[in-house]
Amino acid sequence: MPGPHRQGPASSAETGARIGIHVATLAPGADMPGFRAAARRLIAANVPPEAIVWQTEALSLFGTESAPNEAPPLALPRPVTDLIPMVVPHRDPERYGLLYALIWRVLHGERALMEVASDPLVHRLHRMRKGIARDLHKMHAFLRFRRVPNEPERYVAWFEPDHHILEAAAPFFVDRFRNLRWSILTPEGSAHWDGALSFGPPGRREDAPEGDGFEAGWRDYYESTFNPARLNLDAMRAEMPRKYWRNMPETAAIPALVRAAGARAQAMIEKAPTMPEKRDPVRAVERMARDEPESLEALNAVIARSEPLVPGATQAVLGEGPLGATIAFVGEQPGDQEDRQGRPFVGPAGQLLSRALAEAGIERSDAYLTNAVKHFKFTLRGKRRIHEKPTAGEVSHYRWWLDRELDFVAPKLVVALGATAVLALTGKPVPITRARGPAEFGRPFGGFITVHPSYLLRLPDEAKEEAYHAFVADLRRVRDLAA
Numbered sequence: 001m002p003g004p005h006r007q008g009p010a011s012s013a014e015t016g017a018r019i020g021i022h023v024a025t026l027a028p029g030a031d032m033p034g035f036r037a038a039a040r041r042l043i044a045a046n047v048p049p050e051a052i053v054w055q056t057e058a059l060s061l062f063g064t065e066s067a068p069n070e071a072p073p074l075a076l077p078r079p080v081t082d083l084i085p086m087v088v089p090h091r092d093p094e095r096y097g098l099l100y101a102l103i104w105r106v107l108h109g110e111r112a113l114m115e116v117a118s119d120p121l122v123h124r125l126h127r128m129r130k131g132i133a134r135d136l137h138k139m140h141a142f143l144r145f146r147r148v149p150n151e152p153e154r155y156v157a158w159f160e161p162d163h164h165i166l167e168a169a170a171p172f173f174v175d176r177f178r179n180l181r182w183s184i185l186t187p188e189g190s191a192h193w194d195g196a197l198s199f200g201p202p203g204r205r206e207d208a209p210e211g212d213g214f215e216a217g218w219r220d221y222y223e224s225t226f227n228p229a230r231l232n233l234d235a236m237r238a239e240m241p242r243k244y245w246r247n248m249p250e251t252a253a254i255p256a257l258v259r260a261a262g263a264r265a266q267a268m269i270e271k272a273p274t275m276p277e278k279r280d281p282v283r284a285v286e287r288m289a290r291d292e293p294e295s296l297e298a299l300n301a302v303i304a305r306s307e308p309l310v311p312g313a314t315q316a317v318l319g320e321g322p323l324g325a326t327i328a329f330v331g332e333q334p335g336d337q338e339d340r341q342g343r344p345f346v347g348p349a350g351q352l353l354s355r356a357l358a359e360a361g362i363e364r365s366d367a368y369l370t371n372a373v374k375h376f377k378f379t380l381r382g383k384r385r386i387h388e389k390p391t392a393g394e395v396s397h398y399r400w401w402l403d404r405e406l407d408f409v410a411p412k413l414v415v416a417l418g419a420t421a422v423l424a425l426t427g428k429p430v431p432i433t434r435a436r437g438p439a440e441f442g443r444p445f446g447g448f449i450t451v452h453p454s455y456l457l458r459l460p461d462e463a464k465e466e467a468y469h470a471f472v473a474d475l476r477r478v479r480d481l482a483a
């Protein structure tokens, strides 16, 4: 856990002080307060990045001396202050030096440096930020609590994150499991919740209980929802890398289910001749050895290859817009037009959205537009395909794609359009009327909830205009929040 930090020009002969080396010593892990204080002091003393050695206490190579923490705050642009806490937890020992180099350049004439995505420093820091976002997502998705035997209602989970993210990840679990007493143990530290959050020393895997009835429930649930004909190990592995399997009770069922999938799917095909094309589980297992998608393109290729959960859709409709877009809009699912054209928000609701965006001063082409569910679901009425709302189960099925997609796009603000998007982003059904406005999605981006444009289309004429103006007003707030 971060502790007190020390920073100051090295003083002894061997330290390098003669050649003007300054040593900034931070606590191991993600030492945000330490970095902040050190950066302020070094900037105040006009020390350039190349004159600083950043080290953590455990690796102390140079002598250090403590220095008082009195330097004034730095006036940094918002993209820089937002980025810093998202990079500090990275495991790369160069993280502090890179961040300081960014601060130095921004304060020495390159104020808009963060907008230069091609700059090697900015590019590297963005990649680091994405690595952290991905690690947080994995911890949120794959950590499993187990009940401690012979103790009243206490749960413990073991997890090994790639980066120093325990403190950044903990609030998510407080939010989800506020009424339980729990601990998360990692090799670097532990987090404990009993109505108040505290952090402590590292734990060991053996300190977490092995298995329990709760766990059998997970496994049963997983087995009962597993459909052998839909076996898609690329997608499965992209969402749930092998590294996490050990901690997840439901994964105990996977090898047997995969082995049996071919035979079970064959039986289903014989029973139902219209089954989608048979998959080859052996090839799928081989494919599983490959890495999870490393880019939005790779992820989109997985999505595009997937079959709709409910048969009927022509194609998967992928998100659209620039990587690094400041604002991402999440809708419900593609409609009839979107399904035919393979693009999000091109039908009537999409056209209304475009108009409202233009009125609110948001360039549609600068934003990223996507959906919670990637396939159109409908019922046929004569020749017309009538949109059907996705169920909570369908939304959750598609959720990992949305999470990964947003990790890659890394927007500053995500706008949930309507209740399905809110469910996909929070995992909870929340009435829009109560939640409308700025929101917290427990992710490394800001959130905002508003209505879906198709709701406006369904209103009676006399209510439409006022509701439309309120929608545009929401989008103006979104524009200002993201600016």
Ligand code: URA
Binding pocket: 330, 331, 332, 333, 334, 335, 338, 343, 344, 345, 346, 347, 349, 350, 371, 454
């Ligand atoms: N409604 C949505 O939620 N998304 C679309 O792409 C179109 C309509």
